[in-house]
Amino acid sequence: MTRFFTLLLHGDRHADRVVPPTGHTAWLTSFTAGAMTFLAVFALALSLASGRMADRWSDALARTATVRISAPADQLDFQTRAVLDVLATTPGVESARAMTDEEQRKLLEPWFGPDLPVDALPIPRLVELTEASDGYDSEGLRQRLAAEAPGAVLDDHTRWRRPLATAAGRLRLLGLASILLIGVTMAAMITLAANASLAANAQVIQVLRLVGARDTYIVRAFVRRFTFRALAGSAAGALAAMIGVALLPSADAAGGFLTGLGFTGWGWLLPLALPLLAALVAFFATRTAAFQKLKELP
Amino acid sequence: MIAFENVAYNYGGGELLSDMSLRLAPGSFHFLTGPSGSGKSTFLKLCYAELKPTAGHVTLFDREVRTLARDDVAQMRRRIGVVHQDCQFLDHLPLAANVTLPLTVSDREVSPEDVGDLLGWVGLRHLADALPPQLSGGERQRAAVARAVIIGPDVILADEPTGNLDWELSLRLLKLLVELNRMGKTIVVATHDMNLIRQTKSQVAARVLRIQNRRIQLAGADL
Numbered sequence: 001m002t003r004f005f006t007l008l009l010h011g012d013r014h015a016d017r018v019v020p021p022t023g024h025t026a027w028l029t030s031f032t033a034g035a036m037t038f039l040a041v042f043a044l045a046l047s048l049a050s051g052r053m054a055d056r057w058s059d060a061l062a063r064t065a066t067v068r069i070s071a072p073a074d075q076l077d078f079q080t081r082a083v084l085d086v087l088a089t090t091p092g093v094e095s096a097r098a099m100t101d102e103e104q105r106k107l108l109e110p111w112f113g114p115d116l117p118v119d120a121l122p123i124p125r126l127v128e129l130t131e132a133s134d135g136y137d138s139e140g141l142r143q144r145l146a147a148e149a150p151g152a153v154l155d156d157h158t159r160w161r162r163p164l165a166t167a168a169g170r171l172r173l174l175g176l177a178s179i180l181l182i183g184v185t186m187a188a189m190i191t192l193a194a195n196a197s198l199a200a201n202a203q204v205i206q207v208l209r210l211v212g213a214r215d216t217y218i219v220r221a222f223v224r225r226f227t228f229r230a231l232a233g234s235a236a237g238a239l240a241a242m243i244g245v246a247l248l249p250s251a252d253a254a255g256g257f258l259t260g261l262g263f264t265g266w267g268w269l270l271p272l273a274l275p276l277l278a279a280l281v282a283f284f285a286t287r288t289a290a291f292q293k294l295k296e297l298p
Numbered sequence: 299m300i301a302f303e304n305v306a307y308n309y310g311g312g313e314l315l316s317d318m319s320l321r322l323a324p325g326s327f328h329f330l331t332g333p334s335g336s337g338k339s340t341f342l343k344l345c346y347a348e349l350k351p352t353a354g355h356v357t358l359f360d361r362e363v364r365t366l367a368r369d370d371v372a373q374m375r376r377r378i379g380v381v382h383q384d385c386q387f388l389d390h391l392p393l394a395a396n397v398t399l400p401l402t403v404s405d406r407e408v409s410p411e412d413v414g415d416l417l418g419w420v421g422l423r424h425l426a427d428a429l430p431p432q433l434s435g436g437e438r439q440r441a442a443v444a445r446a447v448i449i450g451p452d453v454i455l456a457d458e459p460t461g462n463l464d465w466e467l468s469l470r471l472l473k474l475l476v477e478l479n480r481m482g483k484t485i486v487v488a489t490h491d492m493n494l495i496r497q498t499k500s501q502v503a504a505r506v507l508r509i510q511n512r513r514i515q516l517a518g519a520d521l
């Protein structure tokens with residue numbers, strides 16, 4: 001196998017020449033590798049973006065929580081102080097503060113407009129807390145809050161954070177599964193192309209066997225050709241897809257999920273690995289197909 | 299060198315060859331005759347392990363053919379030069395590359411001088427760069443002989459090598475084979491041309507084998 005790889009990389013002028021160039025299989029292999037790599041780059045971008053999003057959401061939400069205090073107006077300040085006192089003495093709570101009327105107005109502004117009379121409406125008071133790195137006992141805190149401030153409800157975001165993180169994680173897996181499927185499809189297509197080429201060159205193979213060529217020699221000639229075709233096609237596909245990803249709308253222009261659908265930093269190097277993977281897939285697909293086909297011959 | 303022991307071959311539609319036993323000694327010259335479809339080509343294919351016998355034993359260079367792995371078969375074929383009636387060239391390669399194919403597939407050095415000398419021996423030096431489809435029938439047959447001998451085989455098998463040639467070219471080709479036999483090569487020529495056999499027998503001690511009724515016989519007096 002080592003000698004096989006060495007000859008594959010260094011080339012064998014004679015082995016390359018014995019197989020006549022076959023137009024349609026060359027085109028099919030390069031096109032398949034190019035198209036599949038193009039799709040794989042987008043699947044990779046999707047997967048990386050989902051991963052980043054899942055991490056960002058988890059980080060942003062995991063360390064904050066909110067205490068909502070709904071109480072009659074004459075008890076609101078009292079219960080707010082009680083909540084702040086409880087939080088100040090709760091292990092694992094780094095800081096806590098009551099949101100101002102102005103901050104609450106801004107939170108409600110998207111729904112009710114800028115002129116919302118917060119003072120005149122029975123809006124609950126919100127207390128924002130940040131947890132320390134070792135976290136707090138949410139159930140214990142709930143019980144203490146219920147005892148000290150009956151109108152206080154702890155919302156640690158778990159209820160809606162978990163499905164979001166799960167969805168993002170699954171999206172990442174879906175991206176990776178897509179890359180795997182694309183790889184398998186590419187292997188199948190290249191196997192078909194290699195089989196077609198082997199069938200078209202049955203006479204050549206027969207002559208080579210007749211003059212004493214070993215199977216490895218014949219296989220090498222085909223494998224080298226298909227591997228380099230796949231590499232070239234895949235490199236073109238990867239380049240085109242990277243340009244496509246680079247041209248996606250920027251964060252300012254589009255916002256939301258699409259802003260993250262791209263590569264950042266070293267991530268731009270990852271698509272460059274896909275042509276090498278495509279070449280490996282082509283190498284093993286052609287090698288397997290060629291050995292299998294040769295076994296059918298005397 | 300090549301030995302058959304009670305060999306039979308069945309294509310699936312009945313037995314083509316049966317109960318064949320013979321031994322091809324080193325340096326011998328054999329003609330193989332018989333009517334069309336009698337199994338001459340099948341006999342030769344058994345000799346270079348293109349086919350395996352359905353019964354009996356074929357031994358090539360002291361090894362039973364059935365026990366040979368695919369790489370062993372390739373190795374054996376480097377000791378057996380085959381000349382086909384249709385020559386079997388790679389049409390996209392020039393003549394010189396076709397003739398040197400047995401050397402290139404066995405990763406052996408190809409000396410341009412040696413190739414030139416060999417092509418000169420068969421009278422094709424000036425056609426070294428020509429593609430096979432550009433050659434005449436006689437030129438192709440002589441090129442096939444050159445390809446068969448370039449690796450220095452012990453045995454040369456020729457299947458109807460003069461089938462497409464006129465009398466003069468046929469004699470010229472046979473002369474090449476006789477020269478090879480004098481160099482110590484074992485030669486087997488399948489042909490149905492009795493005049494050619496008579497002509498050659500005057501130059502070399504050749505045995506004539508005839509396939510008749512699925513069996514091989516030693517012929518002689520009736521030629």
